[in-house]
Amino acid sequence: MTSFLDLPARSSKPREHGITHVLDRGLSVAEVDGLMEVAGDSVDVVKLGWGTAPVTGNLTAKLERYARHGVPVVLGGTLTEIALRQGRIDGLVAYLRELGLRHVEVSDGTVTLEHAVKCELIERLAREFVVFSEVGSKDADYIMAPYRWVEQIQAELRAGSWKVITEAREGGNAGIYRADGEIRMGLVDEIVHAVSPEVLIFEAPRKEQQVWFLRRFGIECNLGNIVPDEVLSLETLRLGLRADTALLDAPRRPPQ
Secondary structure, three states, rough: OOOOOOOOOOOOOOOOOOOOEEEOOOOOOOEEEEEEEHHHHHHOOOEEOOOOOHHHHOOHHHHHHHHHHHHHHHEOHHHHHHHOOOOHHHHHHHHHHHHOOEEEEEOOOOOOOOOOHHHHHHHHOOOOEEEEEEOOOOOHHHHHHOOHHHHHHHEEEHHHHEEEOOOOOOOOOOOEOOOOOOOOOHEEEEEHHHHOHEEEEEOOOOOHHHHHHHHHHOOOOEEEEHHHHHHHHHHHHHOOOOOOOOOOOOOOOOOO
């Protein structure tokens, strides 16, 4: 249908980069079906937000639906933090096995955690699961020096994280952003000076944040915390099919 257009090349699933990491805050099975029907090829991984999984009434049916479409599911890192605080990591692992999940998120944005302990947990879980770890605080007032971001990201990659997520919260107003949603550009530049963007997932729930990252790192930038209603919008941004990125690396040909 788009053969008449010169569109940029997109990697195909399963992707190593150009990942769209989607936040499920409580979709129904019908809504999952709708998402897959409209934008399934653009969904690389789904996170069931924070600690929603244990209280989700349609959890089994929803996981079956995602599995049918070949979409990996990961539970929110907050659930891992709570399990660690309560000394229930063995129970969490058993829960993941019971649900048939192969991915897990390890974060410390809510619970204060020694970084060495976090890395030990990543190393342990990476023996069985694909690990997403997350760096940054959910507290918008907490500022961590750029060199500490770099140190933590590098340590978590060494411990076995597949991708490291840069914290932004659901609203895009913490971590790599200021409280008003403005990108901490200097921080991002410091991070990518030492760490390849290909191993990072930048949480970017707002369109203007998505546009900035795509312009800065290209259409195959990994972006996370994308709400289901915005998945198709993000894909059009990646492909230059929306005004915000329409001129990004646009081929120039004479009119016919």
